[in-house]
Amino acid sequence: MNSAAIPEQEGRSPSSDLVGLTPKRFRKKKLIARFLAHAYRDPVLPPNTKKPAALIYGADDRLSAGIALSNGLQHVGLISINLVYPLLICRLVGAPIPVVEDMLAIGMMVLAFGTIIQVLRLGPIGSGLMLPSTFTATYFAPCIIAARIGGLPLAFGMTLFAGGFEAVIAPLLNRLRTFLPVELSGLVIFMISVTIGIAGMRQMLGPTAGPVSGAEWAVAATTLGSMAALNIWAKGLARMLCALIGLIIGYISALATGVLTLPLLDPVFRAQWLGIPHVRHVAWSFDATLMAPFAIASVAAAMKAAGTVTICQKMNDANWVRPDMQSVTRGVLADAVTTVVAGLFGTFGTNTSTPSAGLASATGVASRNVALAAAAVFFALGFCPKLTAMLAIMPRPVVVAALLYALAFILINGLQIMMSRMLDARRTFVLAFGIIGGLTVEIFPNSVKLLPDSIAAIAGSSLVTATVIALLLNLVFRIGVRKTATLLIEREQIDPQKIDDFFIKQSNTWGARPDVAKRASFGVIQLVDAVAENCWSHGAMAVRASFDEFRMEIVITYPGEKIEFPDERPSADQIRDSDEGARLLAGFMLKRNADRVRSATKEGRCTVHFHYEH
């Protein structure tokens, strides 16, 4: 632990406030104290977690209200740019200003709710990590289609469906990796940004857009230019909040050039400083033909949430090796529940905020208290109608500039994810044909008119078309992707170096990660050590290693008895003083070394199966 920089934990026991209460109140307060202890006060990181030197406040560290609030405000400033997504969806379907105001106010409260349930651990929900919620580009394209077909109620109803779908796939994410490889999530992210970029540009240049004045072009250039300039050349807080500052500059330039006139500002003048948002716009409807685009978007949201939780795990642990899938699942479930609540209260899908994870990494402040402070700020802002009215009347060039700024990072992020893999012929075809298919739908929207109506609704989305093409090709091209090799070990000629060399050679040939090859090599050598004396009776041991990009499987077969793989390490006395204790230690280490172990004996031959995630 980096003790020099760490503030002391509060160390209060949940029962310290319970003295002097009546029995009934005592029980009630004790229950609440227990709930809070479990949901928030108990450490979220494993006991052996080592805090990285660059991290000042880890997830479990407590900090003062002042530091928490100032950091929380930074996160709110960072996230607020994404309010442009629900705003533009409402604009595209011509929602009236009061509805937009209510939707934004409720939206901010939903973000507060999502941030809180992520940081708490309620049942199976919540990673416990500092991960604020934000509106996401992921649901943008499906929501536009839904809102155009059935108005906002259909967008809200399908958002409910998307949240539910995300909750269903959350526990299955790890097993779905074969069907959803990393490069495919890169393609989805890339296509999301392309869809948004084109939707934004259609606001200015599309066939149904009003003519763009010179002043509007100037406001768009000033807004986008200031955001980009601050991001590139500014330092500290100005750089961190460049999008928010750019938005303010956009409003000022719109006022100065007459793009934003006094009559347009009327809803802001009429709005109160404090007020409770209405839910009169909330209604839901569903359309089965839209399930595919929303399901694909929710898979993308789940994958992104899983990625962000992983970033936070890594940020908090200097010895991080691989994602803690339990924490990932809890984080994705919290994300899913937030999207369900968003649909329920009449706003759009949310996701964990990746820029917030970046900000926490940059500032070294990843305490859960910051997330609570950010949630409090969002919740308070939801009761400020003047602010939501100001956002609701955002001038067209400012909306488009903000959108282009936000999507620039998403687009490049998508490209980076795609290029992070070694692009062999299989992946090249999957990605290239997916992108071409998606762009074809954007450039030639009439091309889907040849299809039956039920399919046209799905194929009309470039995101869905690109994803479906890539998913199908990925499945087809997986034929023959698994590689195998076998090593025979004679009982009388055991050579650990030979086993090690086998794994080094095979991992180089297959492109397997060295750390996985080392674990596999240790597993075989340790097993040979453990069984050679008593369990392996005679003859040769066959080691069959197989590999694809997601896993390495080692199947070891030898004539003889199987060894035990205990969950608990034997005591020091057992290990030292008996051969049985030494064997149990070997079994314990083998179990911990692999991601999954199983063994069976049949007709005098034992088979041990080691599974390593890749």
Place this chain on the structure above:
Amino acid sequence: MDVIEQLAGSVTILEPRGRIDSVTAKEFGERVINLLNIGRHQLVIDLNSISYISSAGFRQLLIAKKSTLEKRGKLALCGISGEVKRLFDIGAFDELLPVYSTREESIASMQ
């Protein structure tokens, strides 16, 4: 497996090189016992040059710890990193064995 042996005052430093597995563990264990038998009761084992250690190796380290205590001596381990550190972690051996970051810290612990 080679073992480099050095003296730092009354402390004997052992630096095994290569692998401590079922083939070499016994030989290494015997080397430690021999040192204790000739009166060298303060031992530092520097694992910096070890590329692999199996459960048999860990067993020998636990035997070495007990034997040292029986002779009223002291044992300290250091130089644990990379793959060896991973193996220490999966067996949680830092709970059972006295582990220090550096050779200097190990020697200082003997005082």
